[in-house]
Amino acid sequence: MHCHLKHLAKARPIGCLLAVGLLLQGCLTPYESRHENQWDAREQIGMSEASQVKLRAAQSRVFDMTDRQTILKTIVSTMQDLNFQLDVLDEELGIVSGKYFAPLERPEYGYDPLYHLYDDQNLLIFSKTYLSWGPFWHRNDLVRLTVTVRPRNEKQLVVRASAQFYLRAVEDPEPYQKFFRSLEQALFLETKLAQDSQAVQPITP
Amino acid sequence: MEHKQAVWIALLFTGGLFLQACAPPQPGPNLLAPTAAQMKLRSYQSRSFEATDPSQAMRGVVAALQDLGFIIERANEPMGLVTAARFAEPNYTDVMGITVTVRSQTEGHMMIRANAIYNNKPIEDPKVYQNFFATLERSLFITKE
Numbered sequence: 387m388h389c390h391l392k393h394l395a396k397a398r399p400i401g402c403l404l405a406v407g408l409l410l411q412g413c414l415t416p417y418e419s420r421h422e423n424q425w426d427a428r429e430q431i432g433m434s435e436a437s438q439v440k441l442r443a444a445q446s447r448v449f450d451m452t453d454r455q456t457i458l459k460t461i462v463s464t465m466q467d468l469n470f471q472l473d474v475l476d477e478e479l480g481i482v483s484g485k486y487f488a489p490l491e492r493p494e495y496g497y498d499p500l501y502h503l504y505d506d507q508n509l510l511i512f513s514k515t516y517l518s519w520g521p522f523w524h525r526n527d528l529v530r531l532t533v534t535v536r537p538r539n540e541k542q543l544v545v546r547a548s549a550q551f552y553l554r555a556v557e558d559p560e561p562y563q564k565f566f567r568s569l570e571q572a573l574f575l576e577t578k579l580a581q582d583s584q585a586v587q588p589i590t591p
Numbered sequence: 592m593e594h595k596q597a598v599w600i601a602l603l604f605t606g607g608l609f610l611q612a613c614a615p616p617q618p619g620p621n622l623l624a625p626t627a628a629q630m631k632l633r634s635y636q637s638r639s640f641e642a643t644d645p646s647q648a649m650r651g652v653v654a655a656l657q658d659l660g661f662i663i664e665r666a667n668e669p670m671g672l673v674t675a676a677r678f679a680e681p682n683y684t685d686v687m688g689i690t691v692t693v694r695s696q697t698e699g700h701m702m703i704r705a706n707a708i709y710n711n712k713p714i715e716d717p718k719v720y721q722n723f724f725a726t727l728e729r730s731l732f733i734t735k736e
Contacts, residue, residue: 397594401601458670462692466706467625467633469713472674472690475667487711488622529622551618564624582697 444559446546447566449573454480454535457543460576461533464569470531480535488529488551526552531565545569628715635717637704638724639696640731645671647734648693648701655730659723661689685710689723703727 449457454477461482465472470484530550538544547565549556556562642648645668652673653663661675671693679685689707696702705723707714714720 397597397601401597404601455669459692459694462670462672463694463704466636466690466692466704467629468623469629469706469708471688471706471708472665472672475665475670475672477667477669531623547623549618549623551622556618556622558618558620560620561618561622561624564620568623568625579696 441555441557442546444557444562445548446544447569448538449543449545450541451543451573452537452541454537454543456576456580457535457545457573458482460569460573461535461545463576464565464572465531465533467568467572468565474532481532482534483530483532485528485530488527629713632713632715633704635720636706637702638727640701640703640728641699642701642731642735643699645693645695645701648703648731649673651727651731651734652691652693652703654734655723655727656689656691658726658730661687679709687714 451457458475458477458480462472462475465482465484468486470486472482472484474481474483476482528551531547533545533547535543535545545566547562549561549565640648642651649666649668649671653666656663656673656675659677661677663673663675665672665674667673673691673693674689675691676686676688679687687707687709689705691703691705694702694704703724705720707719707723
């Protein structure tokens with residue numbers, strides 16, 4: 387027993403050093419090593435883990451209304467509540483897209499990004515302390531959301547929200563449930579406001 | 592033998608820590624949920640103005656943003672949306688972005704809401720919004736004339 391303890395006592399400092407070393411290495415692992423290479427779009431399509439039908443159901447909500455403009459305006463105000471910056475707003479197609487920055491992974495280390503410029507192929511992030519394009523890990527902190535509105539039938543509309551975080555599609559239904567709860571509340575207020583405004587209007591003979 | 596076991600335990604432990612450090616964060620359930628602070632912020636960000644024509648109010652917003660040195664990025668009149676950005680004083684290395692929405696409220700009133708961000712972080716200081724609305728009030732008064 388004494389012998390066991392002696393061996394353990396010798397191994398402990400080595401183990402501790404190794405643990406600290408690996409832990410530090412783990413924290414400073416370059417961006418690339420924590421993401422698989424995605425060589426083409428086919429791989430990205432295959433990345434979706436949940437059932438597409440299930441995901442689509444979680445992302446969609448039916449509303450008993452046909453006023454596209456009202457629902458689009460309510461989506462915009464809900465996204466404003468969530469501090470989203472709006473990038474796309476197309477009334478005809480019924481699309482609203484926006485982004486916000488959630489520094490969850492790496493909080494403040496002096497690499498404060500100033501500006502995100504996102505287009506189809508690139509994401510440029512400017513930072514005054516990092517004089518290059520990047521830093522890359524801030525791509526992970528970007529939450530992006532697209533909300534679409536389409537008619538379901540003569541009396542209903544379908545709103546679908548799809549979010550991206552950590553470069554991947556958000557497949558957990560809970561964030562979507564919370565988004566739709568906020569949207570429903572905003573829509574209720576919107577409808578009430580419209581009714582009040584109609585009530586205030588003077589009756590013309 | 593015991594020494595080897597100890598090394599293996601240490602390796603497994605460090606391996607576990609290593610994997611934990613590398614695991615991507617999972618999106619929290621509140622990723623798309625508003626917080627109480629955001630709800631409070633909303634009251635600073637909104638102000639009702641006397642205006643009957645949404646188009647005139649939009650022009651007033653655009654002119655106010657121009658007065659404040661912003662460059663307009665998007666303007667959608669039917670949806671009442673304007674987004675703009677500018678570099679900020681004193682060094683002009685910081686970026687300020689703003690999203691303004693114009694909505695008809697009651698007869699003769701427009702609800703104008705502004706969301707401003709400074710280097711990707713929402714501005715929570717009410718004074719900034721007060722200054723914006725003061726500029727907007729002047730701008731609306733001038734465009735009305």
